Amino acid sequence: MPVPDDRKQQPKTTADAKIPGAYEGETVTRRRFMTASAHTAGGIATAAFTLPALGMAFGPVFEKEQVRWEAVGPTEDFPDDTYIPRTITLSPGIGEVGKSTVYVRRYNDTIDSEVKDEYNDYVAITSRCMHLGCPVRYVEASERFICPCHGGVYDREGKVSGGPPVRPLDRFYTRVRDGIVEVGPRYSLNSELRRFSPRDPGQAIDGVGQYLYPSRPSIRKLPGT
Amino acid sequence: MAKLPTTSGTRPRGTRAETTEAPATAPQRNKLQETGVSTIDWLDERTSLSAGARWMMFRKIPKGTNWFYTLGSATMFAFLSQAVTGVFLAMYYDPSATRAYESVRFLTNEVFLGEFVRGMHKWGSTVMVILIFLHMARTFFFGAYKYPRELNWVIGVVLLILTLAMSFTGYLLPFDQRSYWATTVGVAINGTGPLVGPYLSDFLRAGPEFGATTLARFYAIHMLLLPGIIAAMIGAHLYLVARLGTTAPPWIRAESSPELREDSK
Known part of the structure; x- marks a missing residue:
């Protein structure tokens, strides 16, 4: 048996509600309509300056960075058993601040476990520690990359051999043009040296990490690598 | 309400009383006093500010209020x-x-x-962080966060976070080696938050690398965005303090008036 609806029946029109000055068939009072219009107008006006301003602040998150290739020296400069430090520009137009050190050497079958392809005839390793981004230094005597901040240590392939870093040192794509080695965009590696779109320091890629720290629209690995 | 001299009597509004001839003993002082009083009266007649000021300044405070209660004001002055x-x-x-x-x-x-003013700003930031934690500890140990002051605790926590954000964004501005690397590390720490972290660090840097607009971004956040929010939050914090009153220290026993006391025999 259906329960009878004993709620008070809402009047459909303002005339039914016996509001003074009601027009026939009017369902919303003019006062309510004006209030709603004023609030809507205010909302639109606020959104008109807030949304573009926020878009400006958040735009760079979605803007893709240009792929740049930078010459670091002729091929004969780089041996295959030790690293040569070179300075490259990560962010152009801001002087010294935009520069960074990369460690470059020729690919060596007996050392390297990264799969060989057209982009790693020369191995270019970043000096950015994968713990929190301090600058690491390659120490020839111990064949290790060592970070001064919190004691991160990497072997000569850039794999973590001690300390807090969460993944191997990032690398840069390299290519050879007219006998000159060029360094391109950065990419990240998991502990098996498989390539991933570049992550920030401190973000693990192994296991669930690659989903917890998704790649960003602003910077991706080269397609097909 | 204080009696307003310009509206007393039968004179029409806005006309001046002509009777107050200064006594010959201290004419200068009286004239100054009169100017001051009439200026304040003029303002008060149009704004009623004195009522608000009285509400804010002449509050009842509990027995046992002590120097620990000044830590909030100290933070505000910092x-x-x-x-x-x-x-x-x-x-x-x-x-x-x-x-x-x-x-x-x-x-x-x-x-x-310049060195002195910059020094005040640099050391003052540390002083402010220390004071805010002491103020927080006072509130916690005196139980002053309990009903009905929970919202003020929440606002206080927001102010603490905003203050730390001020410290973080301000640290980059001298732009020496220390600021650059500290910010690199700080942004990377922000990036370790799961899911949103990578986008947050891109937002802070205005891109995937420390770039041309990163410093300007930190500067704008440091000197425009955060101070505005902090000032507004301090206003809300103070309003609630004045509205709800302060708590007695926990070692002061509440004394109810004899006629309200129940006979517990």
Whole structure:
């Protein structure tokens, strides 16, 4: 048996509600309509300056960075058993601040476990520690990359051999043009040296990490690598 | 309400009383006093500010109120000091990646009192963080966060976070080696938050690398966005303090009036 609806029946029109000055068939009072219009107008006006301003602040998150290739020296400069430090520009137009050190050497079958392809005839390793981004230094005597901040240590392939870093040192794509080695965009590696779109320091890629720290629209690995 | 002299009597509004001839003994002082009083009366008649001021300043406070209760005001004065010194530092500072360091060097070494004002801003920021934690500890140990003051605790926590955000964004501005690397590390720490972290660090840097607009972004957040929010939050914090009153220290026993006391025999 259906329960009878004993709620008070809402009047459909303002005339039914016996509001003074009601027009026939009017369902919303003019006062309510004006209030709603004023609030809507205010909302639109606020959104008109807030949304573009926020878009400006958040735009760079979605803007893709240009792929740049930078010459670091002729091929004969780089041996295959030790690293040569070179300075490259990560962010152009801001002087010294935009520069960074990369460690470059020729690919060596007996050392390297990264799969060989057209982009790693020369191995270019970043000096950015994968713990929190301090600058690491390659120490020839111990064949290790060592970070001064919190004691991160990497072997000569850039794999973590001690300390807090969460993944191997990032690398840069390299290519050879007219006998000159060029360094391109950065990419990240998991502990098996498989390539991933570049992550920030401190973000693990192994296991669930690659989903917890998704790649960003602003910077991706080269397609097909 | 104080009696307003300009509206008393039968004179029409806005006309001046002509009777108050100053006594010959101290005419100067009386005239000054009168000018001051009439100025304040003029303002008060149009704004009723004195009522608000009285509501804010002449509050009842519980027995046992002591020096620990001044930590909040101390924090606020630390903020005011940061705001004032910051405004004047901004007159010499240049938030561009190539010129920031040089402008800070200039304002520290060449500008009259520049080193002193910058020192106040630099050390004052540490003082403010210490004071805010002491104020928080006082509130916690005195139980002053309990009903009905929970919302004020929440606002206080927001103010603490905003203050730490001020410290973080301000640290980059001198743009020396220490600031650059500290910010690199700090942004990377932000990036370790799961899911949103990578986007948050891109937002802070305005891109995937520390770039041309990162410094300007930190500067705008440091000197425009955060101080505005902090000032508004301090206003809300103070309003609630005045509205709800302060708590007695926990060692003061509540005394109810004898007629309200129940006979517990």
